[in-house]
Amino acid sequence: MKIDEVPDRRTRERVARSILVNGPSTAAVLAERLDLTAAAVRRHLDQLVADGVVEPRDQRQAGHRGRGRPAKEFALTEHGRETKFEQRYDDLAASALRFLQETVGEQGLVAFAEKRAGFIRERFVAVAAADPTLSPAQVLARVFTEEGYAASVRELPLAGGAVGEQLCQQHCPVSHVASEFPQLCEAETAAIGEVLGTHVQRLATIAHGDGVCTTCIPNPETREKVTR
Incomplete structure (x- = not known):
C-alpha cells in the first residue's frame, strides 16, 4: 500500500x-x-x-x-459488517470462551451464556409496557434489534388453521462464535421461552449456516386453547 x-x-x-x-x-x-x-x-x-x-x-x-x-x-452490507467490525473480535471471543470452558468447565460456559441472554429478560417487560399495541413477538423483535440482531416478525401458519408468529433475526452479532459454542443460542431460546411463559423452538440459526435465525412463537390465543 x-x-x-x-x-x-x-x-x-x-x-x-x-x-x-x-x-x-x-x-x-x-x-x-x-x-x-x-x-x-x-x-x-x-x-x-x-x-x-x-x-x-x-x-x-x-x-x-x-x-x-x-x-x-x-x-x-452484511459483508461490510463482517469484514469491518466483527471478525476482528471473533477470535478473541472464541479464545476467551475456550479458556472459560477449560478452566471452569461446561457449567461456567452455560452460566456465561445465560447471563449474556439476560438482556431478553431485562428489556422484554419494559418494551412491552412502553408500547402495549405490540404482540409478544414484536416486543422480542424490538428487544433483539436494539441489541444489533435486525429482527422482524412474520405470520406463521400452524396446524388446525391457527396462526402463530415467527421471530426472524436477519443478523446475529455472535454468529461466528455461536457456531462453536451453541450454548449461546440455547440460552437465548430458553430466555425467549421464559418471558413468553411457553416452549419455543428455533427453526434455523445463522450460526448453523442458515441465512436467518427463525423462532416459532405461538400467539397467546393458540397457547390458551392448547392448555385447556
Missing part, C-alpha cells in the same frame, strides 16, 4: 463506522457529521460500494416529498 493511501483508508473506515453507529445515511449527512467535503465523501462511498462494504438505497421519506429525485442513502 502506498503511503498516501493510508489516510484514504482511515477516512473510509470513519465513513463506514459512522454508518454503523448512526444507520443508513446520505452523503450530505455524512459530510456534515464527519466534517468532510461532499466530494470527498462521495469518493469514499464510491470505493466502499465497489468493495461491497456499503450499498446505496432509496431514501425513505416521511410526509410530503419535495421536487426532484430523493437523495440516496448508504447502508452497510
Whole structure:
C-alpha cells in the first residue's frame, strides 16, 4: 500500500463506522457529521460500494416529498459488517470462551451464556409496557434489534388453521462464535421461552449456516386453547 493511501483508508473506515453507529445515511449527512467535503465523501462511498462494504438505497421519506429525485442513502452490507467490525473480535471471543470452558468447565460456559441472554429478560417487560399495541413477538423483535440482531416478525401458519408468529433475526452479532459454542443460542431460546411463559423452538440459526435465525412463537390465543 502506498503511503498516501493510508489516510484514504482511515477516512473510509470513519465513513463506514459512522454508518454503523448512526444507520443508513446520505452523503450530505455524512459530510456534515464527519466534517468532510461532499466530494470527498462521495469518493469514499464510491470505493466502499465497489468493495461491497456499503450499498446505496432509496431514501425513505416521511410526509410530503419535495421536487426532484430523493437523495440516496448508504447502508452497510452484511459483508461490510463482517469484514469491518466483527471478525476482528471473533477470535478473541472464541479464545476467551475456550479458556472459560477449560478452566471452569461446561457449567461456567452455560452460566456465561445465560447471563449474556439476560438482556431478553431485562428489556422484554419494559418494551412491552412502553408500547402495549405490540404482540409478544414484536416486543422480542424490538428487544433483539436494539441489541444489533435486525429482527422482524412474520405470520406463521400452524396446524388446525391457527396462526402463530415467527421471530426472524436477519443478523446475529455472535454468529461466528455461536457456531462453536451453541450454548449461546440455547440460552437465548430458553430466555425467549421464559418471558413468553411457553416452549419455543428455533427453526434455523445463522450460526448453523442458515441465512436467518427463525423462532416459532405461538400467539397467546393458540397457547390458551392448547392448555385447556
